[in-house]
Amino acid sequence: MVRLVCLLLLVGLNSISLFAVDHLKYIDFSLAEAPGYLELKCHPTNLFSYEDIKSDQYGMTRDMIELSLDAPMRQIAFLLRTLDSNRAVLMGKGGANLDILSLKFTLRARHIDGEPILEKEYHVIVSLTQDGARLTYENQHFDIAPATLTKSSNYDDYLKTFVFPFETFKLPTPSVSECVVDLHYRWPKLLLDEDDVPIFDLFPSAILWNRGPIRKIDIFLGSAYLHKEEGGTWGIESGSTLRHYAKAHELHREALSKGTADDPTLEQIGLLEELLHRFPIQRQVLERLMKAYLYHEMEPEAGALINGMQPIFATIREGLDQQARIEDRAERKRNFLLGRKQFFAKDEAVQVVIENPKAEDLITGTSKLDFKIINPSSPVLSAYCFFDDQIIGELKHEPWSIRFVTGQKRGLLPLKVMVYFENETYAETEIEIRTMPVDQELSVHLVPLRVVVSKGGTGFMTGLTGKDFEIVENGVPKEVVHFSSESAPLRIAVLMDASISMTGEKMDRAQYALHQFVSNLEPEDRVSLYTFDHKVLRLVDFSNDFKSLTPLIYNTSPQLGTALNDACLAGIQALKEQNGTRILIILSDGTDFSSVSLAKHVVDALAQSDVMVYSIVLPGSFGEVSNDAGNRFLKDLAKFTGSVSTRLVRARGVDEAMKKMAEEFRSFYYIGYYSSLPLQAKRDLKIDVKGFRAKVRHRVLQP
Numbered sequence: 001m002v003r004l005v006c007l008l009l010l011v012g013l014n015s016i017s018l019f020a021v022d023h024l025k026y027i028d029f030s031l032a033e034a035p036g037y038l039e040l041k042c043h044p045t046n047l048f049s050y051e052d053i054k055s056d057q058y059g060m061t062r063d064m065i066e067l068s069l070d071a072p073m074r075q076i077a078f079l080l081r082t083l084d085s086n087r088a089v090l091m092g093k094g095g096a097n098l099d100i101l102s103l104k105f106t107l108r109a110r111h112i113d114g115e116p117i118l119e120k121e122y123h124v125i126v127s128l129t130q131d132g133a134r135l136t137y138e139n140q141h142f143d144i145a146p147a148t149l150t151k152s153s154n155y156d157d158y159l160k161t162f163v164f165p166f167e168t169f170k171l172p173t174p175s176v177s178e179c180v181v182d183l184h185y186r187w188p189k190l191l192l193d194e195d196d197v198p199i200f201d202l203f204p205s206a207i208l209w210n211r212g213p214i215r216k217i218d219i220f221l222g223s224a225y226l227h228k229e230e231g232g233t234w235g236i237e238s239g240s241t242l243r244h245y246a247k248a249h250e251l252h253r254e255a256l257s258k259g260t261a262d263d264p265t266l267e268q269i270g271l272l273e274e275l276l277h278r279f280p281i282q283r284q285v286l287e288r289l290m291k292a293y294l295y296h297e298m299e300p301e302a303g304a305l306i307n308g309m310q311p312i313f314a315t316i317r318e319g320l321d322q323q324a325r326i327e328d329r330a331e332r333k334r335n336f337l338l339g340r341k342q343f344f345a346k347d348e349a350v351q352v353v354i355e356n357p358k359a360e361d362l363i364t365g366t367s368k369l370d371f372k373i374i375n376p377s378s379p380v381l382s383a384y385c386f387f388d389d390q391i392i393g394e395l396k397h398e399p400w401s402i403r404f405v406t407g408q409k410r411g412l413l414p415l416k417v418m419v420y421f422e423n424e425t426y427a428e429t430e431i432e433i434r435t436m437p438v439d440q441e442l443s444v445h446l447v448p449l450r451v452v453v454s455k456g457g458t459g460f461m462t463g464l465t466g467k468d469f470e471i472v473e474n475g476v477p478k479e480v481v482h483f484s485s486e487s488a489p490l491r492i493a494v495l496m497d498a499s500i501s502m503t504g505e506k507m508d509r510a511q512y513a514l515h516q517f518v519s520n521l522e523p524e525d526r527v528s529l530y531t532f533d534h535k536v537l538r539l540v541d542f543s544n545d546f547k548s549l550t551p552l553i554y555n556t557s558p559q560l561g562t563a564l565n566d567a568c569l570a571g572i573q574a575l576k577e578q579n580g581t582r583i584l585i586i587l588s589d590g591t592d593f594s595s596v597s598l599a600k601h602v603v604d605a606l607a608q609s610d611v612m613v614y615s616i617v618l619p620g621s622f623g624e625v626s627n628d629a630g631n632r633f634l635k636d637l638a639k640f641t642g643s644v645s646t647r648l649v650r651a652r653g654v655d656e657a658m659k660k661m662a663e664e665f666r667s668f669y670y671i672g673y674y675s676s677l678p679l680q681a682k683r684d685l686k687i688d689v690k691g692f693r694a695k696v697r698h699r700v701l702q703p
Contacts, residue, residue, distance in 0.1 A: 022152070024048050025070045026557070027163060027183055027222030031236040038171045038226065038234055040181060042164040044070070044156045045239065047246050058252060059284045061534050061560060061594075067214065068500070068559045069221060072188055073162050076101065076126055077149045080133045084146040087128060090197060098128040098197065104186040105163060106218065109171050112178055112515060112554065113655075114508030118171060124162055125191070137165035163221060173234075174226075180511075180554045182223035184503060187215040218503045220558050225551040240555035241498075241531060244539055248278040252285070264292035280573065281309070281536045281566040283596055287316045299326045300379055308573060311601035334381050334396070341381075341420050350375050350427035352417050359431040363406050365674065366445030370401045371417050371429070378423035386416040403445065406435040446482065447473075448701040450581075450612070450642065451669045451687060455694045459660075460667035464689065471673050472686040482672030490525040490665055491542060491578035493571035494518075496556055497588035497618075498531040503558040506618045506651045510587045513616075513655040515553050517662055518546045528574055532567035533559045534594040542578060561594035564630060568602045568613075568637070575611050582611045583643075583665065587654070589618035591630035599633055606641060610701045613637040614664075616657050617647040642699030 023046040032039045047069065053060045065071055083090060083100070091098055102125050109117040125136040135142040135158075142161045148154040163183065171181070224238035255271035272289040279285060286309055293302035306313045306323040313319030351374040357363055369385055369392070383395045385402050392404040416430040451469075453461040466483030494514060502510070518527055526542035529549060539552050568584065575582040592599070606613065615634040617627065631647050638645035644664075646657045677683055687696045 022049055022051065024050065024053065024064055024068070024074075025156075025159065026239060026242050027070075029181065029222060029224040029236060029238040031224070031226065031234060033173075033234055034170075036173055038173055040169040040171060040224070041167070042160060042183070042222070044159045045242075047242060048249055052249070052253070057256065057284055058249070059282050059535065063534075063560055068219070070159055070163075072103075072219070073159055074155075076188065077146070077155065077158065080126070080128070080144065080146040081149065083128050084132065087130070091128065091130070097130075097134065099125055099191045100128060101126040101188045102191055103162070103188050106184050107169060107181070108184075109174070109179055109181050110508065111176060112180060113512045114505065117174055117179055120169070122165070124165060126188075135161055135165065140165060178225070178227040178550075180223060180225055183221040184218040185221065186218060189215075217500055219500070220503050223555050223557070225554040227550075237551035237555065239557075240551045241537070241539060242555070242557045244278075244552075245537055245557075248275065248537065251275050251278065255288075259292070261288065261291060264288075264295050266296065268292060269296065269298075277541070278538055279535060280538055280570040281312060281563070281596065283312055283315060286312055287319070290316075290319070290322065294322065294326075299330060302326055303330065309569075311569060311597040311605075315596055337381055337422065337424065338420060340424065341426065344420060344424050344426045347377065347421070347425035347427050350377065350419075350421075350425070352419055352427050352429040354415065354417060354429060354431050357415070357431075357433050360412070360434055362434045362436060364436050366403055366405050368401060368403050368445075369415065369417075370399075372400060373419055373427070376419075376421060376427075378421040378425065381420045381422055383417060383419045386414070386418075388413045389416075409435050411435065445675065446672045447675045448482070448670065448672045449687075449698045450610070450701055451671055451696060451698045452642075452664055452667055453669070453689055453694050453696050455692060460664055461689065461692070461694055462667055464669065466671060468689055468691075469669075469671060470688045470690055471671075473673070473675055473677070474684050478673040478675065480671050480673055482670070484670040485668075486670075487581070487666055487668060489580040490521065490527075490583060491575060491580040492521075492525070492527045492583045492585060493575050494527060494529050495567045495571055495584065495586045495588070496529070496531045496553075497562060497564070497586075497590060498533045498556050498558050499562040499590055500533070500558055500560055501620060502589055502618070506589055506620065507556060507558055509651040509654045510616075510618065511553050511556060513658040514587065515550060516655065517658045518549055518553070520662060521546055526578070526580075528571075529553070530567060530570060531556055532563050534561035534563055536563055536567045536570045538570070538574075542574075562588070562590045562592055562630075563594040563596075564588060564590070564592040564633070565595035565597045565599055565602055567595075569597050569605055572602070572605045572609060572611050576609055581665070581668065582609070584611050584613045585661070586613065586615040586634060587618070588615065588630060588634070589620050590627045592633070602637065603640065606637065608702075610699065612641045612643040612699065613645075614643045614661050615645040616654055616661075617645060618651055618654060619648055642697045644697070 025044045026047050028043040028045040030041050030043060050065060052058050053064050066075065102123050104121065104123050107120045111117060122137060127134045127136060133144040133146050135144065144158060149158055222239055224236050226234055226236050229235045251271060252275050255268055255275055258271060259265040259268035269292045272285055272292060276285050276289060290302050290305055293305065303323060303326040306319060352371055353374060354371045356368060356370040383400060385392050387404050388409060393402040395402060412432045412434055414430055415433050418426060418428040420426045453464065455461050466480040469480050471478040471480060496514065521527060523544055526544055528542045529540045529552060531537050531539060540549060571584045575584060615638060617631045617634055635645045648654060648657065687698055689696065
C-alpha cells in the first residue's frame with residue numbers, strides 16, 4: 001500500500017486532545033455478594049482533567065497524558081476516529097476487518113502477602129470494520145462508533161468494555177478474611193505491518209508504537225482492598241490513594257479560585273497551607289503561599305516557610321532573596337522594640353520553664369540549658385540566658401536550647417531566662433544549680449550517641465550495660481558517663497516508592513512487609529505515610545491508628561517517575577517537629593528522576609537533625625536505567641546516620657528485611673561520654689563491646 005504521508009495534515013496531537021474525554025481516569029471497583037462468590041464491577045472514575053495536567057500551575061507532568069492509567073485507551077480512541085475517517089483508503093471496498101492493536105490485561109486477586117488467589121489474563125483486540133470499529137474479547141464482539149467517543153458517557157462505556165469485557169468478575173469467596181484485587185495491562189501491541197498499513201502516517205503518536213522499555217511494564221489501572229466486616233459480610237475500599245491524590249488536587253483548584261497571585265485572600269492562604277500538608281514538596285504551592293504571606297504582611301510565616309524549604313526556594317525566582325529581605329526587616333523591627341525593653345510589662349500568664357538542668361543539679365564543665373515557653377500571646381523577640389548573672393547567650397527562635405560553661409565557679413548559683421515578646425511584654429524564670437570546678441584539661445561537654453550492636457548472624461545484642469562498652473576518641477579512651485537502654489517512642493516517616501517500575505511483585509511484597517511492620521508497632525509509636533512518584537503525597541500524618549493505614553497501603557498506585565530526593569526532604573522536615581526516636585524508612589527500587597531538590601540538600605537536612613535513615617532497595621530497574629545510583633545514595637544516607645540500607649536480590653526478601661529493621665528499633669542503646677572537642681568537630685570514634693567481636697553502629701545525636 002502506498003504510504004499516506006499527505007494524510008499527516010488530517011490530525012495532530014494538539015488538536016485531537018481537545019475533542020475526546022477530558023479527564024485522566026482510573027478504575028474504581030464495587031462489590032456485591034452472591035452465594036459462593038464475590039462479584040466485582042468496574043467504574044471509570046475521574047482523576048485529573050487534561051487541561052489541569054497541561055497547566056503549569058499544578059506542577060504535573062505531561063507524561064500523564066500518554067503514559068499512565070487509561071491514557072493509552074484514550075489515544076486508541078483518537079486513533080479509531082482518525083482511521084474511521086480514512087477507512088476506504090486503508091481497507092478498500094469490501095475488505096475484511098482490520099485488526100490493529102491488542103492489549104493484554106491481568107486481573108488479580110491475591111492474599112495480602114502477595115500470593116495469588118486467582119489470576120485472570122485476557123486480551124482485547126481493537127479492529128477497524130467496514131462500518132466502524134470493534135473490540136473483541138474471546139469470541140465476543142463489541143461494536144463501536146468512533147465518532148460517539150467524543151461524549152464522556154460514551155467514552156466511559158467504551159473504557160468499561162475495554163478493561164472489563166465480561167462486565168462482572170466472579171471471585172470465589174476467599175477462605176481468608178482479607179485480600180487485594182488489582183487490574184493491570186501491558187502496552188498496546190501492534191498487530192499489523194506498518195509498511196503495508198501505515199496507520200502512523202495518519203496518527204503520528206509515538207505512544208502507540210510497540211517499541212521501547214515501556215512495553216515491558218505493567219500499567220496500573222486500579223485496586224481494591226477486600227475485607228470481612230463484623231457480622232461476616234464483605235466490605236471493599238477501592239482506589240484509596242488515588243482518591244487522596246484527586247482530593248488534594250481539588251483542594252489545589254479551590255485554593256487558586258479564592259484569589260489571584262496579585263490579590264491573594266486569607267481564605268486562599270488557609271487552603272494553600274492545607275494543600276502543602278498534603279503535597280509537602282510542590283514548587284508552585286510554596287511559591288504561591290510565600291507571595292500570599294508577603295502580600296498580607298505575614299513576614300514571620302513567610303520566613304519560616306522559606307527557611308524550612310530552602311532547597312526548593314533556591315529554584316524559585318527571588319525565593320532566597322525574599323528570605324534575606326524578611327530577615328533584615330525582622331531584625332530592624334526586633335532591634336527597635338528591644339531598645340524599649342526596659343519599658344515592657346511583665347505578662348503573668350506566660351510561663352517560662354527550664355527543663356534541663358533541674359534545680360540543684362550538679363553541673364561541671366560544659367552543659368546545656370533547655371527551656372520552653374507556655375501560653376505566649378505574641379511572637380518572641382528574643383530570649384536572654386544568664387548564668388551567675390552573666391549573659392551566656394541570646395536565642396531568637398526555637399529550639400530553645402543553649403550550651404554554657406561553668407568554668408571554675410563553685411557553689412549554688414542562679415540560672416535565669418528572660419523572654420521578650422513583640423507585644424512589648426516579657427516573662428522570666430530562674431533556678432539555682434550546684435557547680436563544681438574541673439581542671440581546664442578536663443573541661444568537657446557530653447557527647448550523646450545512639451548505638452546499635454549486632455553479632456554475626458545471631459541478631460542484635462541486648463542486655464548490655466554501660467560497663468560493656470569501650471569508647472576511643474582520636475586514640476584516647478573515654479569513660480561512659482551516661483547509659484540507657486530504654487527505648488523512646490518511635491516516630492517513623494515511611495516513604496513508599498510508587499513509580500511505574502514498582503508495579504507487580506515488588507509492590508505486592510513491599511505492601512505486605514509495610515503492613516506487617518505497622519501492625520506490630522506499639523500504641524505509643526506514631527507513623528506517617530508518604531508515597532512518591534513524580535510528586536510526593538502525604539497520605540497520613542503521624543498517627544497510631546495503624547489499622548486505618550491498611551487500605552491506603554494496599555491501594556498504593558504505581559505511576560510515572562521517582563522524586564526520591566523530594567520525598568526524603570519531606571520526611572526529614574516532618575520528623576524535625578516530632579519528639580522521640582526519629583526514623584525515616586524508604587522502600588524504593590530506583591534512582592531519582594523527578595525531584596526539584598538535589599542529593600546534597602538531603603544530606604544537609606540530615607546534618608541538622610538526628611533522623612536515622614533506613615532503606616530497602618528492591619531489585620530491578622526501568623528499561624536500560626540501572627538503580628545503582630539510587631542504591632549508592634541510600635547506602636550513603638544510612639552510613640551518614642548510623643543506620644543501614646539493604647539491597648535485595650529478590651522482592652520476596654523485603655518482609656524479612658523489615659522484620660530485622662523493626663527488631664533493631666527496639667535494640668538501641670543511648671550512651672554518652674565527655675569530650676573536650678567541639679560537638680560538631682570531626683572525630684575518629686571507635687566503639688567496641690568488651691569480650692565480643694561485635695559490629696557497632698552509632699550516630700552522634702544533636703545536643
